[in-house]
Amino acid sequence: MxxxxxxxxxxxxxxxxxxxxxxxxxxxxxxxxxxxxxxxxxxxxxxxxxxxxxxxxxxxxxxxxxxxxxxxxxxxxxGIAYKEEPSFWSNLWNKSNDFIPLEKEKDIMLDHNYDGIRELDNHLPPWWTGLFYGTIVFAVLYLVFYHVSDTLPSQLQEYETQVAQAEDQARKLKASNPVAIIDETNVAIVTDANALADGKTTFLSNCASCHRKDGGGDIGPNLTDDYWKHGGSIQDIFRVVRHGVQGTNMIAWEGFISPDKMQNVSNYILTLKGSNPENAKKPEGDLYVPKETPSDSTKVQASL
Ligand code: HEC
Structure with missing residues (x-):
């Protein structure tokens, strides 16, 4: 119990x-x-x-x-013989199954005979028919409530309200905490010295093991040249840092590094351009030519 x-x-x-x-x-x-x-x-x-x-x-x-x-x-x-009454449950069991007792089986025996194999004309157990009629009633009610009278929301309507709610929540979150929602669509170019120093600290403690302290590249590519495997705009860099590159050692840093720190480290990487460290890794990827609009990130997204 x-x-x-x-x-x-x-x-x-x-x-x-x-x-x-x-x-x-x-x-x-x-x-x-x-x-x-x-x-x-x-x-x-x-x-x-x-x-x-x-x-x-x-x-x-x-x-x-x-x-x-x-x-x-x-x-x-x-001095009366005691006979136990069947319990509520056994009554219910018998009623819902409507078994024919063995002694009465000959009454429902069908008269065909296949090499000694005979067939009983049992009817469907009442629980089964009940369930069957129940599904019909359910279907009718469902149709009326969800499709005819529109009293209850359909799955699509439920989905739409949930999406609207989520969007509303996201808007509120955005308003209350702008840092939490930096992503590759709104990541900003930052030139503030404190932010870049913070980016450097993050780079040295998390990224230098693969990209070298000076960004010259080791396990990961050289981050100081004009060649990028995934694009060289701030949006591209932020996206790679945030989501990583699947199937490579470059992991997704989202969840490990806060969005503002990812923005700082991405901006710090931009400052390394042209620093020409000694023994840097050979360029990898394509030559990145900055454009006026940041829309080139879409092109790179397709190659990801
Ligand atoms: C365990 C090794 C490792 C660490 C740590 C690492 N990276 Fe990488 N990174 C790589 C590899 C490998 C690639 C190349 C992925 C590929 O082949 O596409 C890469 C690619 C990149 C790129 C894209 C380069 C290009 O050419 O497009 C950027 C930007 C980058 N890393 C930034 C960072 C930052 C910032 C950090 C620290 C927060 C970091 N990485 C930490 C291994 C690492």
């Missing part, structure tokens, strides 16, 4: 937490969302209701047992 209880609590907890999370992406807004506390309360009520039901069921079981014992004793005292 205790183990069942523990199991139920865990299941309810898991279901509840996953529902809570689905409703509260992105992660940083968990706790701000009024739905989260709603789910917690509903989950809690659910657990309490299940516990009460289980206790009630257990009490009923005990009561049943005591009544049975008492009846048994009484019939023994009165």
């Amino acid at each position: 205790k183990r069942i209880l523990l199991f139920l609590i865990t299941v309810v907890g898991l279901v509840n937490s996953s529902m809570g999370q689905a409703a509260t992406t992105p992660a940083s807004s968990i706790g701000n969302d009024p739905m989260t506390s709603f789910y917690i309360v509903v989950g809690f009520l659910f657990v309490v209701v299940i516990l009460v039901l289980l206790v009630a069921l257990y009490m009923l079981q005990v009561l049943n047992y005591m009544v049975k014992q008492a009846t048994k004793e009484r019939s023994e005292r009165l």
Whole structure:
């Protein structure tokens, strides 16, 4: 009994937490969302209701047992043979299956005979037909509610509301914390000395092992020349730093380095251009010629 209880609590907890999370992406807004506390309360009520039901069921079981014992004793005292009544569950089982007892099988035997193999004319178990009619009723209700009266949102509508909600959340997040949403579409050219110094620190501690301290290249390509495998604009560099290059040693740094630090290190890389360090690696990739518009990043995206 205790183990069942523990199991139920865990299941309810898991279901509840996953529902809570689905409703509260992105992660940083968990706790701000009024739905989260709603789910917690509903989950809690659910657990309490299940516990009460289980206790009630257990009490009923005990009561049943005591009544049975008492009846048994009484019939023994009165000298009547005690015959146990079928329980509610066995009644339900028999009703929902409607088995024909073995003795009555000959009544439903069909008269054909295939080399001794004969066939019974059993009808479908009532639980099955019930379920079947249930699906028809469900389909009709579904059609009415989702497609005719439009009372309930269709999957597409649900998807659209969720997207709208997410966009709304993203807008709020953007407004409250502009640093968190630097990406390759809005990464900026930074010339501020502090930012570049910060970029250098990041470069020396995270990138120098592969690109060398001076950016001359080792495992990773030379970052000081005009040749780039993935484009040399700030957007291109930021994108490679953020997402990495799959299948190479260049990992995605998103999650390890904050977006503003990725912006700083990308800008620091730009300052290395033309520094011509000694014994630098041979140029790799294509000659990158800066254009007026940053739209060349789209061309490179295709080659990624
Ligand atoms: C474990 C080795 C390794 C580390 C550490 C590493 N890189 Fe790289 N990086 C590479 C390799 C290898 C490539 C070439 C990928 C390819 O072949 O496309 C690369 C490519 C790049 C490119 C694109 C170069 C081009 O020619 O287009 C940039 C920019 C870059 N890395 C920046 C960084 C930055 C910034 C860091 C630190 C945050 C870093 N890398 C850390 C191995 C590394």
